[in-house]
Amino acid sequence: MPKLFLGLDSSTQSLSAVVIDLDARKVVYEKSLNFDQALPHYKTQNGVLKNRDPLVKHSSPLMWAEALDLIFAEMKKDGVALGDILAVSGSGQQHGSVYFNDRITAALENLDPQKSLVENLKGVFARKTSPIWMDSSTAVECAEIRKKLGGIKYTASRTGSDTFERFTGPQIRKFFKTEPDAYAKTSSIALVSSFLASLLAGKIAPIDHGDGAGMNLMDIRKKVWDMDALKATAPSLKKKLPPLAAPGQVIGPVSAYYVNKYGLNPEALATIWTGDNPASVIGLGLIKPGQIAVSLGTSDTFFGSMEKCLTDENGEGHVFGSPAGNYMTLICFKNGSLAREKIRAHYGIADWKQFGELVAQTNPGNDGGVLLPWFEAEIVPRVNQPGIHRFNLDAKNVAANCRAIFEAQMMSMRLHSQWMNVAPEKVFATGGASNNVALLQVMADVMNCRVLRIEVSKSAALGAALQGAHGWLTVAGKNPKWEKLVAGFTAPVPGSEIRPNPKAARVYDKLVEKYADCEREAL
Ligand code: XUL
DSSP states (O other): OOOEEEEEEEOSSEEEEEEEETTTTEEEEEEEEEHHHHOGGGOEETTEEOOSSTTOOEEOHHHHHHHHHHHHHHHHHTTOOGGGEEEEEEEEOSSOEEEEOTTHHHHHHTOOTTSOHHHHTTTOBSSSSEEOTTOOOOHHHHHHHHHHHTSHHHHHHHHSSOOOTTSHHHHHHHHHHHOHHHHHTOOEEEEHHHHHHHHHHTSOOOEEHHHHGGGTOEETTTTEEOHHHHHHHOTTHHHHSOOEEOTTOEEEEOOHHHHHHHOOOTTOEEEOOEEHHHHHHHHTTOOSTTEEEEEESSSEEEEEEESSOOOOTTSOSEEEEOTTSSEEEEEEESSSHHHHHHHHHHTTOOOHHHHHHHHHTSOTTGGGOEEEEESSOBTTTTBSSOEEEEESOOTTOHHHHHHHHHHHHHHHHHHHTGGGOOOOSEEEEESGGGGOHHHHHHHHHHHTSEEEEOOOTTHHHHHHHHHHHHHHHHHTTOOOOHHHHHTTTSOOOTTOOBOOOHHHHHHHHHHHHHHHHHHHHHO
């Protein structure tokens, strides 16, 4: 019998499933359900409910539950060997929270396969909607909690991150302040990940150290609820939170609901879920410290494994628990592809090929020219007033401005990841812009390490499936090693390796200092 494991990823816009055959080291099934399209009756736009306040971004927990039913029905229809699946794990968009009243435990224990999950969950919510990571309506609560915890540096060193609007603690505080009665009736709070894990296990699931670190409520070093942070957030919070647990631990067998309804293996194990970023770290094979991935998308995200817990005293970067047992970091730069595209459009450059040719006409270091491309308010560094700043750079020099945007983004990454104290050994580039060779060459030169392209379409769901395999092997007494487990699933694109040019690397060692001065001046 093949050893099959199912990984699910409930992201902002979709629910994805990946089934792996562990011995064959192959993904044997992939499916994605787009919420807007598959479940139009929730009226979401890109997975988000409409709201008059542009800062408020909520979604529907019932939609996530309905999607779970739907994806199992699809897998059954597609002939997936659900009876052979040995464990199910998953990941969820980070920070989003779900609020239950005291009917939740009984509802989870008695999931009736004659009914849908939505019907089974009738009357269990203390709050109809769930604030998600895109919400930025809690600036006041962030300031309140940060102040009580003793400022940015202390909050970050205590919880792994400074307070952020999207983090769950500030969201819980806002709920307590604005809807105190509903907060009082809340008996249990889940993250998106632990909510879906609970639906699979048929009982309230623990929150794992990966996703738990995205709440501003967990002591990042001891990996327990931080009583001061809980107190600073809302009263009686400890009673409302599930226990914390190591990523991927087995909760128990899957609920009979999925066995009776979809033919899932009755012996399949349900494990604790994690956040989508921790799951991606596994899905991309970033097990060893020094292995970094940069996802070049709408925003650019820099993440990787870290052995010891170091936190960013400027409060820009995040530290989460990693499914591999140690830590992971995540730094999110808002002006990613958007800023690159703005420059391209501004200079009327036809395509990225031509853009790359222009970059090649200029020298690494741009003869000292620096651009700060903050088209949008930036997260790293904190920039509230968007603006474009040029130093020794002529706005009319098209080629120099093309190089400058790439260099600025890569130098910012290098500068603002220094607190991690990890010299990248190699960087895996993913995301839309990772096929831009000119950009990757600048990355290799600025970081002074090899850059390899990696294409994993569903890295979080794959990471979740591998986490399921890890949980199952652990219970089977096989003492699995992560490095061995991920091998073969996440190979870089053949021939994609880009090596740093030593001469250019020396130029950037100097220029990064000037770049830091420019940032200071602009801020
Ligand atoms: C990370 C974050 C996002 C979500 C996206 O802090 O907010 O990456 O996890 O799903």
